[in-house]
Amino acid sequence: MRPRHWARVVVCVVVSTVAASCGAGGAANRTADGRTELTVATFNEFGYEELFKDYEAAHPDIKITQRKTGQGAPHHQNLFTKLGAGSGLADVEAVEEGYLSQVMARSDQFNDLMEIGPKGVTPDRWLKWKADAATTRDKRLIGYGTDIGPLAMCYRKDLFAEAGLPSEPEEVGRLFATWDSYFAAGDKFVAAISGVAWFDSAAQIFNAMHxxxxxxxxxxxxxxxxxxxxxxxxxxxxxxxxxxxxxxxKLTAFSTEWNTGFKLGRFATKTCPSWMLGVIETQAGPENAGKWAVTDAFPDGGGNWGGSYLTVPKQSRSPKEAAALAAWLTAPEQQIRAFQARGTFPSQVEALENRALVEHVNDYFGNVRAGALYAAQVQKVKAAQHKGPADGQIQENVFGPALQSVEQGKRADDAWRTALQEAKKAAK
Structure with a gap:
């Protein structure tokens, strides 16, 4: 889920657990009627609302309270502040993959889910690279994987046709074979149509390449x-x-102008992790249904952009209860339901083979079998890129602004030097 963060696209779940037993954080919280209270804080959408109701129905001794914020950055700032303070965290914290490296650097403050989680919930349930990213060097599993963001490419069929470019998904593969061919097609497009750009944002293209x-x-x-x-x-x-x-x-992703750009057709292509389909449909609106298409052709192969994990900090008051809820939310059946609710793409191997996923049809994008398309894109991802300390900050707070400055007229070489200086500061 990233967005960089939408949906996810991603939701950060914090489960402030309250259970009958006492964890490292002290006595469990209880409701007035004696139930264990689990507080779940989220950003964006994970598709968990109905799942919470079902979990409560199956566990009458549990009460789940959800807290939701609009974006992931404030959630993570709060997470790291309270990690530093040594108190104040909820029982389960969801962590978006761009911030995972900072959590892994503080892995001693998180429970090993192989120890406290339900027996049988082992890393082999997930794609190997997904589980590996949340596994410490001493083989402690810090997080249960939620969604992922396999990459495809979305584009405006009508604008392609107007520019004299191939417009059907099976025809555009050669245009998107490599980044060189992608940018070459962009030259042809902007020469053919005035007032419409080839892509939305330099930072969005750069992030996908990176x-x-x-x-x-x-x-x-x-x-x-x-x-x-x-x-x-x-x-x-x-x-x-x-x-x-x-x-x-020259649009800033997730800004009002960027959202409006979908509706008004300000650009013709969009790097499309799986969660982006929902973003495009929401922002482009019903009047543009059928104009957008998605193809499995992606420059220089596949990739992943986005996804989260559910973790249980050692501050948790009810670590086993928190782990049980996190394990249930990330099980194949619930990952499929979350996909159906919000489009968050599953990371569990069994879920990727589920008929509800592979037979899913997206009518907004011309009745494409989007589930099967993205399930195939997942197979192109062989390993997760290592995310070091401050990786998320460098991507969002260094290279994003640096590329925006180029779009606003700054010389590329000058902006590069600024980015290098700021990256070094962020990494200290």
Whole structure:
């Protein structure tokens, strides 16, 4: 779920547990009628509302109270502040993958779910790379995987046809075969149609490219490698060159202007992790149904962008009860229901083979079998990119603003130097 964060696209779940037993955080909370109270704090949408009701019905001694905020950044700021303070956390905290590295750096403050979780809930239930990302070097499982964000490409069929480009999903593969071919098609598009950009935002394109690499902002030893990683500079050059040629709509993702851009057709293509389909449908509106299409062709292969985990901090007052709820919410059956409710794409192996997923048809995107399409995209992801300390901050607070400054007229080389300086500050 990321968004970078929508939906997720992602929801951060905090379960402030209250149970009959006492955990590391002290005595459990109870409601007036004697039930154990579990408080669940979320950002964006996970599709859990109906699931909470069902869990309560099956566990009459449990009361779940949900707290929801609009975006993930405030949730994570609160999480890390209370980790530092040593108190105040809920019993279950959901962590978006862009912030997971910071949690892993503080893994001693989180329970090992292999110890406190239900027996039989083991890492092999999840895609290997999904579980590996939440497993410490000493093999402690810190988080149960929720959603993921396999990448495809969305585009406006009508605008492609108007520009003289192939417009059917099975025809556009060659345009999206590589990033070079993608940007070359963008040159043709902006030359053919005035007033419409090829893509929405330089940062959104850069993030998708960056997430495909084996090594990102940090190496596996958590050393910052922004300056020495040639892939990062190559991505920067490709994206900023496209900006200079007029391919970017220069919109800040998830801003009001960006939302309106879908409705008004301000850009023709969109990097499309699975959760983005819901964003496009919501923002483009019913008047644009059938104009957007999604294809399994993605430049230079697949990738993942987004997803979260449910963790149980050692501050939890009822760690076993919290782990039981987190395990149930992330089980295959519930992952399918969350997908049906909010489009959050499952990370459990069994869920990826579920008929409700693979036979799911999205009528807004021309009756495409979106479940099967994204399930196939998942198989292109072989490993999760290592996310080092401050990875999320560097992506959102360093490279995002730096690329926006290029869109606003700053020289690309000057913006690059600024990004390097700010990345080093963020990594300290």
């Amino acid at each position: 997430n495909q690499h084996d090594v990102g902002y940090f190496d596996s030893s958590d050393n910052l490698v922004v300056e020495s990683n040639p892939d990062i500079r190559a991505d920067w050059n490709a994206v900023t060159n496209a900006v200079a040629k007029g391919q970017s709509a």
